[in-house]
Each structure stands twice: as structure tokens, then as C-alpha cells.
Amino acid sequence: MRDNEIHQAIEARRAQDTKIEQKINQAHREAFHLKFPGQVEHCMRLVAERLQTGLRKDSDVQLSDCSAKDLSWALLNLWTIHADLKEQ
Numbered sequence: 001m002r003d004n005e006i007h008q009a010i011e012a013r014r015a016q017d018t019k020i021e022q023k024i025n026q027a028h029r030e031a032f033h034l035k036f037p038g039q040v041e042h043c044m045r046l047v048a049e050r051l052q053t054g055l056r057k058d059s060d061v062q063l064s065d066c067s068a069k070d071l072s073w074a075l076l077n078l079w080t081i082h083a084d085l086k087e088q
Contacts (some may be wrong), residue, residue, distance in 0.1 A: 037085045044078045047071055 051071040054063030063071070 037082070040078055040082045040085065044075060044082060047075045047078060051075060 051063070051068065053059055054061060054071070055068060
């Protein structure tokens with residue numbers, strides 16, 4: 001009988017821990033959802049700056065054609081995400 005009570009107490013504690021974890025995860029998801037548009041803009045700025053720096057003729061670090069293409073595609077995709085978020 002005692003083992004059964006212990007098992008029930010453990011299961012009750014696990015259920016309580018799961019509920020707490022779900023609340024915390026929900027709060028993290030909501031915070032991410034609120035911050036996401038700003039993070040996309042920040043990433044766009046970083047990629048654009050890197051692309052501009054790499055394409056300057058007087059730059060210490062020159063981009064290969066492949067890297068320039070990849071950064072251009074990344075910037076275009078980030079802009080598309082940014083535009084989609086603004087429409088919602």
C-alpha cells in the first residue's frame with residue numbers, strides 16, 4: 001500500500017513539473033514571437049553590412065562571387081520574411 005502512495009506522489013509531482021514547464025515554454029514562445037520581427041531586421045542589417053563591406057574595392061576582405069551570391073540570397077530571403085511579417 002505504501003509503495004502505491006509513493007508512486008502516486010511521484011506521478012503527481014511529475015504532472016506538476018510538466019505544467020510548470022509548459023507555462024515557461026509558452027512564455028518563451030510568446031517572447032520570441034514578439035522579438036522575431038526585430039531580430040529579422042537586425043539580421044538584415046548584419047548581412048547587408050557584410051555584403052557592402054565585402055564588395056568595396058578598398059576592403060581588406062574581398063568576397064568571392066559565390067559568397068556574394070549567398071549573402072545576396074540571404075538578404076533577399078530575410079527581406080521577404082520581413083515583408084511577410086509586416087503584412088500580418
